[in-house]
Amino acid sequence: MIQSLIKAFTNLFKKPQTIDYPLTPIAKDKEYRGLIEYGEESCIYCLKCEKACPPGAILFVKTENPSANEKNKKALEYNYNPYLCIYCGECVRACPKPEEALWQSNKKPSVATKEDKVNDNWFVLERLKKES
Amino acid sequence: MSKKTINIPIGSQHIALLEPVRFKFECENEKIITVDSDVGFVHRGIERACTTKFKFDGIGYVVARVCGLCAITHSLSYTVAIEKLLGTEISVKAKYLRILLLELDRIHSHMLCLSHTCESAGFEAMFMRIMGDRELVMEIQELLTGNRIQFDYISIGGVNRDLSSEIAQKIRQNLYEVKQRALGYREEFTNNWSLSLKFKGIGALSLDDAYRFNAIGPLARASGLHVDVRNEINYLPFSEVGFVMQTHKAGDINARNLIRLDEIQNSIKMCENIVNGLPEGDIFTKPKGKPNGEALVRFEAPRGELMYYVKGNATAMLERVRIKTPTFSSIPAFSHIFVGEDYADVPAILASFDPCLSCTAK
Amino acid sequence: MRKIEVTLENVREEIQSFYEYNKWHFLTINGVALADNILEVQWIFSKYEAMDEVIIFFAHAKYADLIPSVADIIPSAIISQRELVDMFGVVVEGSEKGLYLDEDSLQAPLSGCRI
Helix, strand or coil: CHHHHHHHHHHCCCCCCCCCCCCCCCCCCCCCCCCEEECHHHCCCCCHHHHHCCCCCEEEEECCCCCCCCCCCCCEEEEECCCCCCCCCHHHHHCCCECCCEEECCCCCCCCCHHHCHHHHHHHHHHHHHHC | CCCCCEEEEECCCCCCCCCCCEEEEEEECCEEEEEEEECHHHCCCHHHHHHHCCCCCCHHHHHHHHCCCCHHHHHHHHHHHHHHHHCCCCCHHHHHHHHHHHHHHHHHHHHHHHHHHHHHCCCHHHHHHHHHHHHHHHHHHHHHHCCCCCCCCEECCEECCCCCHHHHHHHHHHHHHHHHHHHHHHHHHHHCHHHHHHHCCCCCCCHHHHHHCCCCHHHHHHCCCCCCHHHCCCCCCCHHHCCCCCCCCCCCHHHHHHHHHHHHHHHHHHHHHHHHCCCCCCCECCCCCCCEEEEEEEEEECCEEEEEEEEEECCCCEEEEEEECHHHHHHHHHHHHHCCCEHHHHHHHHHHHCCCHHHHHC | CEEEECCCCCHHHHHHHHCCCCCEEEEEEEEEEECCCEEEEEEEEEECCCCCCEEEEEEEEECCCEECCCCCCCCCHHHHHHHHHHHHCCEECCCCCCCCCCCCCCCCCCCCCCC
C-alpha cells in the first residue's frame, strides 16, 4: 500500500509514455509490414501472386497499351489495391522472383479520400477480371 | 416486505464494456436473481465466409480476423487442423516459434484484462500503469511479426519470419522488464485496499459449479479445476519449454487476477526458454495436396479453450469450419456467477471474465 | 478423436449414461451439412487431464426433425443448442431463435437446404 503511494507520487515526475504523434513521427522498424511494391521489368507474368492473395488485392487485367516486357504475352497490367491489402506477404512468398518483381516495403498507404474513388475504380477492374 | 423485482439492463453500450453485449438482470433490492444475455451484436458470418468465399490456404488470414487479441490462436488452430489433414510435418524450429508468439500473445492479453479489472474497480492509475507496461510486449511482437495486432505470422507449413539475434536480444530485455513489473503488480493485487474491497470474495465460482458449467481457461483454473489445453495436446511441445499449470482455490475475482499474474510469469519463462534454446533449422515446409477428411484441433487461447473443426473434401473449398471460442462456452458459467451478487459489482465481475464478444459472435 | 454413431431417439440415453460431469468436458454441439439435405449433429466431449482424448457422438438428422435437448444433463449445452438453431434452421427442443441472427437477416446460413 505504501509502495503504491510512493509509486504514484514518483509517477508525477515521469516523462509521459505517449508521444505527440503528428508532430513527432513514430519510429518505424525496417521490417514493418507495409505496402507491396512491384517491379514491372522483372515480372514474368506467372500470376502466382494474384492467386495467392487472400483478399484479392492484386489483379492482372487486360490493357490497351501493354508494357514492353516480352513475358507479357497476354497484354496484362498489374493492379494493386493498398486499401484491400492485408499486408500478409503471401504474394511475395508466392513470387518466383521476390525482391526483384515483388517485395514488401515498410511504407504506409496514404489516406484514401472520396476523390480517389478507391472503391469504384476497383469494382470496375474486378468486373473486367470476371468477364475475361 | 413485498417481493417486487426490478429489471436493470447493462449494455449493449455501457461505459464498463469494451464490446457490445447486453445483460438483463432481474434484481431484488440489490441482489441479482436471474440473468439474461444477448451476445450476437457483432455477428459477421465468418464460418459461412470460410466455406463459400475463400480457398483453404487463405482462410488462416480470415479467421485471424475473428478477434484482434487472440488472432494468433485462431490462425494457429486453423493451420494445425489443415496440416493434420494434409499430413504436413513442420520443423521443430517453427513449432517453437509458434509457441513463442502464442505465449507473447497470452502475456499481453492477460495484461489488458488485468488493467481493465483495475479500471472497473475505479483504480485508473493502475490501469494506466499496466497498459503502459503492455507496450513492452507489443513492441517485441511488432519486431517479430512486423505488425502490432494482426500478426499474420503463421502459414500452413510453418511460420513466416525468422527470429534474428537482435530481435532475440530485444525480447530478452523487454521480457525481463515485464517480469519485474508484473511481480510488482502482485503486491498491488493482493495488498492494495481499493482492489481488495472490490475483488476479494466477490463473483466466486465453486469447483463443483466449474465442472457442472464446463468452465474453461483462467475462470476454471481460479476455482481449482485442472483444465488447460496446453496440458492435453501434443501438436506443440509445451511441456518441453517449461509449461506449468497454474491453479488457485478461491474462485473469486481476486483469484482470477492472481491466476493471470501467475500465467504471465509462466509464459515469460516459456518465452525465455524458447529464445535461449531455439534450435537451428528451416522455418517453412511446403505443404502439398488438398485437405480431405475431418480434423478437430484445440488450443489454449488467453481466455480458455478454442476449438476448430475443419472438414474438407479434397477440393480447394472446405465443407465446414466450426469455430468454438472460449467466451462462447463460458456464457452459462458467467450467467451462473452473476446470480446472488450485488448489481453494483457487475462491471468488476464482467471485466474479470475477460469476455471477448467479437470471438463469441464471430 | 473417436466417433460414435447414435440416433436422434437414443442420443439422450447414450449421453446420460456416458457423461460424468467431473470426468468429461463438454466442448460444444456442432452441425455439418451433408449432401441430400442431411444434417450431421455432433456432440463433442473431451476428457479432463488426458492427452488429446476427444469423443464425438454424431447422429444424422433431417432439417425438419426435432433434435432432442441435452440441456438438463449438461447445463452449458443450452448456448450451443441456440447456435445450432440459428445456423442451421433446425428445431431443438426448448431452444429459441435469435442468438446471433435478427428477424431480417439471412436465415440458416450454414444449412445445405435453404428454408
